Amino acid sequence: MHIESTEMLWFEQHVLSLPELSELSGVPQPLLEELLDCGAIAPLEPDAGTGPRVRAGADLRFGAQALRAARTARRLRADFEFDVQALAVALSLLDRVAELEAQLRELRAQQPQRVR
Amino acid sequence: MKYKDYYASLGLARGASDEDIKKAYRRLARKYHPDVSKESDAEEKFKEIAEAYQTLKDPEKRAAYDQLGAHPAGQEFQPPPHWQQQFSDAPFSSEELDLSDLSDLFAHLRGGAAHRSARMSMPGHDYEIGVAITIEQAFHGTQIDLDLNMPEYDEQGRVRRVPRAFKARVPKGATDGQRLRLPGKGGKGLHGGRDGDLYLNISLRPHALYRASGHDLYLDLPLAPWEAVLGTSLEVPTPGGTVRLKVPPGTQAGRHLRLPQRGLPKPKEGQGDLYAIVQIAVPSVVAEPERELYRKLSDGSNFDPRAHFAVEAGHAH
Numbered sequence: 001m002h003i004e005s006t007e008m009l010w011f012e013q014h015v016l017s018l019p020e021l022s023e024l025s026g027v028p029q030p031l032l033e034e035l036l037d038c039g040a041i042a043p044l045e046p047d048a049g050t051g052p053r054v055r056a057g058a059d060l061r062f063g064a065q066a067l068r069a070a071r072t073a074r075r076l077r078a079d080f081e082f083d084v085q086a087l088a089v090a091l092s093l094l095d096r097v098a099e100l101e102a103q104l105r106e107l108r109a110q111q112p113q114r115v116r
Numbered sequence: 117m118k119y120k121d122y123y124a125s126l127g128l129a130r131g132a133s134d135e136d137i138k139k140a141y142r143r144l145a146r147k148y149h150p151d152v153s154k155e156s157d158a159e160e161k162f163k164e165i166a167e168a169y170q171t172l173k174d175p176e177k178r179a180a181y182d183q184l185g186a187h188p189a190g191q192e193f194q195p196p197p198h199w200q201q202q203f204s205d206a207p208f209s210s211e212e213l214d215l216s217d218l219s220d221l222f223a224h225l226r227g228g229a230a231h232r233s234a235r236m237s238m239p240g241h242d243y244e245i246g247v248a249i250t251i252e253q254a255f256h257g258t259q260i261d262l263d264l265n266m267p268e269y270d271e272q273g274r275v276r277r278v279p280r281a282f283k284a285r286v287p288k289g290a291t292d293g294q295r296l297r298l299p300g301k302g303g304k305g306l307h308g309g310r311d312g313d314l315y316l317n318i319s320l321r322p323h324a325l326y327r328a329s330g331h332d333l334y335l336d337l338p339l340a341p342w343e344a345v346l347g348t349s350l351e352v353p354t355p356g357g358t359v360r361l362k363v364p365p366g367t368q369a370g371r372h373l374r375l376p377q378r379g380l381p382k383p384k385e386g387q388g389d390l391y392a393i394v395q396i397a398v399p400s401v402v403a404e405p406e407r408e409l410y411r412k413l414s415d416g417s418n419f420d421p422r423a424h425f426a427v428e429a430g431h432a433h
Contacts, residue, residue: 072151109329112336112393
């Protein structure tokens, strides 16, 4: 067994095209497009255009949040056999949970601990 | 190879119907799926459930599994002679295969993913693991040792467990809930498929002094009553070293005193802030000469901290 050092990338700084998003998440591109259409996955510039341009995925760029959502979608589809509609609902609920957890973390951090 | 009781994993008896198997999987998956569950051992538990379901939901694999006989879970055993020839059309001997894990064995059977795509290119698996680091490590950056045991496919589509060790550098800028991607460090791709990625989910260990929210840090700052009233200048610990902080006169409890750029560094540039949260601390035991000073203060002060009670209570009428 050899030990290797490795390069790391900040997940948060990823900017991906639609094919790259599909490759990294393991979600087929047609399904990603459906998730895009119903707003479950959002590109970095939400006003980059809708309609045919979105369909073609031209110029659309995706960030870490989209990659996170797409990877979750892949798992939920494989493990629960979710369809697009169920995936969209689950993703938006998980988003909401993550948002609330972040708020809770912030409030907890601000809460004094050393009360006597 | 260690025997795994797939029926027990799903909480079922050996004669369970296909419908029972599906129901049990659905119930347990909902409870333990790592994306949905908050159970601490959800990841491990779900792997066990998914592995059991992958085999038992497929009639052919289930028949093959049943042929192995029932053994106590964890007991060493060998598949009966001719078992592999019976259930697999790619003949291989036990020596060829790393049979350390039962799930690897089932990946070889008819209908198994590896078998079906013997010629197709297949991307390697992505893996996600959690890594807990201290606030100091997040501040300075750190190197972590990862020892992983990853299943990999060889050219014939056979699975092997390959121990892999990395020294991975976590650059400064990490904070709770952030992820790092190690491209190509997941499972090896097959027949030209890309190598999988390894994702590290960073979490911060609890710290005796600091609490993190994003890249900002919070620190409790207890003050003596006279320090809060008169103001003072004092030394405050930060992950980057001690810093002098001016407490203005008349500082109230609960106030956040901001130390700009003294929190955790951000990945590209910039740094979070550190907030000292003021608390008024009082001595629990006060000896006589000091007690006399408090009495004098009590007699001499016309400060009414509850003046607003009377006003607000008046409004209510």
